[in-house]
Amino acid sequence: MTTKIIHFMLNGRLQQAEFRDDCSTAEVKDLFRAAAEAEPHHILKMYNINGSVVNISPRLDTNSVDSYYRLEVVASDLKSVGMPTELDSMEHRLQRLENKVSEEAVKSPDAIADLKSQVESFKRKLESVEHLSWMGLFKEDSDHQLSTLSPKPKTSGLSLQEDRQQVRRKFLNMSSLQVTEEVREHLKTPIFDNWQWEEAEMLVLLQVMFTDLDFLTAFHIELDVLQNFLFEVFCHYNNIPFHNFRHCFCVTQMMYGLIWLTELRSKLSRIDLLIMLTSALCHDLDHPGYNNVYQINAQTDLALRYNDISPLENHHCAVAFGIMSKPECNILKNLTCEQYKHIRGGMIKCILATDMARHNEILNKFKTMQPVFDFTNKDHKEVLMKIMVKVSDISNEARPMAVAEPWLDCLLQEFFNQSDTEKLKGLPVTPFMDRDKVSKPSSQTNFIRFVLLPLFTELTKLFPCLEEHILEPVRRALDYYSDLERAGKEETKE
Structure with missing residues (x-):
């Protein structure tokens, strides 16, 4: 079995995690949970260098120091904030779909396109649940009170200016359609x-x-x-x-x-x-x-x-x-x-x-x-x-x-x-x-x-x-x- 080394940023510090690719998804999540000192009632969210949500699983792509993932810890007090219960089920469905893609890849390449499309669709939808961060569910730390005094930044690897320009380019490209x-x-x-x-x-x-x-x-x-x-x-x-x-x-x-x-x-x-x-x-x-x-x-x-x-x-x-x-x-x-x-x-x-x-x-x-x-x-x-x-x-x-x-x-x-x-x-x-x-x-x-x-x-x-x-x-x-x-x-x- 091969070993994967994953570089990730947590609270402004670059860290790395190491695990075998035959680990279970639960074991991988526990590894990152321990690294983040997260409690069982917290949700972990990981983003790639482009700001897109990635699924925390043994299938995480090995990366370098320059292409690190970003790990965030989000508290899950569902009763008090009324979080949508569909989120967990969506993540489970995403995980099942990714598993199915891997299984089917060797059997029927033609069947993969549709499955990959479904996976990407779910990933986009998970990204769009932006009120995870808006709902103030970030793990509490000494700066928590101060962080609630100002608008939360967009969950993106890009600067605000770069993000806006990307929106502008997409808008102008699509506007003629x-x-x-x-x-x-x-x-x-x-x-x-x-x-x-x-x-x-x-x-x-x-x-x-x-x-x-x-x-x-x-x-x-x-x-x-x-x-x-x-x-x-x-x-x-x-x-x-x-x-x-x-x-x-x-x-x-x-x-x-x-x-x-x-x-x-x-x-x-x-x-x-x-x-x-x-x-x-x-x-x-x-x-x-x-x-x-x-x-x-x-x-x-x-x-x-x-x-x-x-x-x-x-x-x-x-x-x-x-x-x-x-x-x-x-x-x-x-x-x-x-x-x-x-x-x-x-x-x-x-x-x-x-x-x-x-x-x-x-x-x-x-x-x-x-x-x-x-x-x-x-x-x-x-x-x-x-x-x-x-x-x-x-x-x-x-x-x-x-x-x-x-x-x-x-x-x-x-x-x-x-x-x-x-x-x-x-x-x-x-x-x-x-x-x-x-x-x-x-x-x-x-x-x-x-x-x-x-x-x-x-x-x-x-x-x-x-x-x-x-x-x-x-x-x-x-x-x-x-x-x-x-x-x-x-x-x-x-």
């Missing part, structure tokens, strides 16, 4: 699954949205300028648990779907549609992962700059127009002054409307207008546009549970990061973000009952077609989390 009619139609629906798409692919799909709504022709937007704008928007979203580029894509995709479902193209002007879609795209630019309450209590630069008035939303707007101040990114550069002023004013109003502190004010205004709503009335249209952006922003529970639930995990981690920081700094702790007081079901039942349903119900009165597409799914989500909450309380009693 024809997106299938099936994908285009699916993109118009609330059941679209954002987790299936890479960042570069999402940029292509955003380009499709702008193109299919005929914005390029109507507003004389040059394709390369649109692409530069979309890429800069991508670069200005931070790698934080929830308010990241994928969230931006989801909100924009829901807005796009609502425009088609409600036939708004025949009810609002194209310039108003552009305002709504671009507002959705830019509504959380450079979000730091800590909400307005934190900004104000901590007296951050943003709170001081905007006098405690919607500091985040004002910042998102400023970043959006900062991007468009660059000629190569300015999708509005060929418009008249009047058109530009109209779009800028509309975007500012729509993005500021996403401040949840203004939720009741905007919803109540819409309620009074809804029975006599007039699409030719400027004030009515303005409130509707705000409502549409708000609905898109908080629409995750209108999506299928398999799409929506991982978003809740991400949101709770961002909340918990904030409350942990509030405790550390001696600031008032936001109650619904306190990991010691909030459960996953309880956080959703109240939010759905008191925020989502009243908002979605009012919009459905104006657009009855949304009953099926967003109202019913949200009602089902309420039933689901209510059942979980009841079960949790009964378990506690026992």
